[in-house]
Every structure is written in structure tokens, then in C-alpha cells.
Amino acid sequence: MNKPTEAELEILALLWEMKEASVRQIHDRLAATKETGYTTTLKIMQIMHAKGMVIRDEQNRSHIYRPTTNQKDTQNSLLKNLVSTAFGGSSKSLVMQALGQENPSKDEIDEIRAFLDQLENKPK
Structure with missing residues (x-):
């Protein structure tokens, strides 16, 4: 599994909560608590798709993203890495x-x- 960056992890947390979402939905949730641009959110989610962290349903005009791993597996992987390295x-x-x-x-x-x-x- 690719180790998510802080920004990717923030988006994954929203996707785990929402199950699936468009870039706009994710951006709106992020923008409620911090200063961020729509194109930044879009770019991060495109990178996450390229890394295999999310899958994208392209049937509608608004692409719908879903996480490819669950929260527990990601947390376990990050924790093992943290315990090992730090x-x-x-x-x-x-x-x-x-x-x-x-x-x-x-x-x-x-x-x-x-x-x-x-x-x-x-x-x-």
C-alpha cells in the first residue's frame, strides 16, 4: 500500500465517512475548515487515483471516487510503519x-x- 500524505489521508478520512463522493463534495467539506482551492483538491484526488488509493466511477459528468482500502487496514499499515521507524x-x-x-x-x-x-x- 502506498503511504498516504497528510492531504491524501484527510481526503481518505472523508471518503471512509461518506463511502463515495465527487471532487466537489470533498472540496466543500475541506473548505469548511481550511483554505484550499478546488483545483488543489482535484489534483490530489487525481494523484490518489493514479496511486491506486481511490477508484473513480466515470459514468456521470461528475466522477465519483471511492477508497480502495478501508480505514482499519490503512491505520494498521501506518501504525506499523510509525512503530518501526520512529x-x-x-x-x-x-x-x-x-x-x-x-x-x-x-x-x-x-x-x-x-x-x-x-x-x-x-x-x-
Whole structure:
């Protein structure tokens, strides 16, 4: 899988949420929160199509784009790459760094603890 750029990941997140969309629909969502031009959105989505990150239905005047990978697979791939390159392969270092940067709420800590308990009790 090609590693998406920050801009590509932003578009993928919208496509995962919307399931499919035209360039105009994606651009309108992006423009609601940041300064961006329609032609920039179009160009990024064309590049994503060339990279195989999205497929394009060209039957109508407005092309409709769909992601080729799901969110979980993309997140797993990016996380493996991050752990490998930035944390020397250590999941523990990643988790310790992430928790040290934030102030997790009691509910978040309880969720993390429950997840760790689930991991611990998983059959090998």
C-alpha cells in the first residue's frame, strides 16, 4: 500500500465517512475548515487515483471516487510503519510516548485498561 500524505489521508478520512463522493463534495467539506482551492483538491484526488488509493466511477459528468482500502487496514499499515521507524519497533515506547503527551481522562484510562486486560486474556 502506498503511504498516504497528510492531504491524501484527510481526503481518505472523508471518503471512509461518506463511502463515495465527487471532487466537489470533498472540496466543500475541506473548505469548511481550511483554505484550499478546488483545483488543489482535484489534483490530489487525481494523484490518489493514479496511486491506486481511490477508484473513480466515470459514468456521470461528475466522477465519483471511492477508497480502495478501508480505514482499519490503512491505520494498521501506518501504525506499523510509525512503530518501526520512529520507535525502533517498540510498541511500548509508542504507547508510553502517546500517554505522556496527553492527559487521558479517567474514562480513557479505563478503556485502555480494559483493552490491555482483553489482550492479556487472549488465547495464544
